[in-house]
Amino acid sequence: MTGAISRVLAGWATSLLIGSLHLVVACGGRAASAPERPATPTAPRTLPLARLLVLETSGSPPPDTSVTFTTGTPRVIVIYHSGESIAFARLSFQPSAFGDSGRSVQVDVHPRPGIYGLDFTTSLPFRSEAASVTFEYSRYFSAPARARQAHGSDVAFERVLTVGRLLPDNQVELVPSTRPAADNLQAALPAAGSYLVAGPQ
Secondary structure, three states, X not given: OHHHHHHHHHHHHHHHHHHXXXXXXXXXXXXXXXXXXXXXXXXXXXXXXXXXXXXXXXXXXXXXXXXXXXXXXXXXXEXXXXXXXXXXEEEEEOOOOOOOOOOEEEEEEXXXXXXXXXXXXXXXXXXXXXXXXXXXXXXXXEOOHHHHHXXXXXXXXXHOOXXXXXXXXXXXEEOOEEOXXXXXXXXXXXXXXXXXXXXXX
């Protein structure tokens, strides 16, 4: 009986050690990822760009991307860091995003240099929230120095990140955002435009 208990305790301790190691190495440049939070959207609000801290990227700048496809089927456009197979962002369109099926639509994407942000246009308007963007930052997460001063750590800064839509006069609408997976931030899109990942100062 004593031997069996020892084996159980040893296995339990090994599981704890493996779990701890996973937290340490999961996020590349950060010591540990922020705990996954429930997929509850953040409340929308609008702030001046000057009051936000934009998430930076240390990876190679993604190239501009232009994709033409036929409406009526789901479509995912993946933007990769230049010269790498590491995803930077994904634009997803539902089958009904552009209304009638069988039409040709062109999507042009221009990533913003040095940050997790992009501008995109579509040759046809799409229905509000029938498209979404997912930013993926597991490898090249880079918090600005002021973020560490304001929030204390990269992990604390990550917890307050949300997707923002750039508006006129340097205003940013923080749109409801969720985390479909660790190191991913997703938001449904009201329209084409300019979007970035940011948190309050």
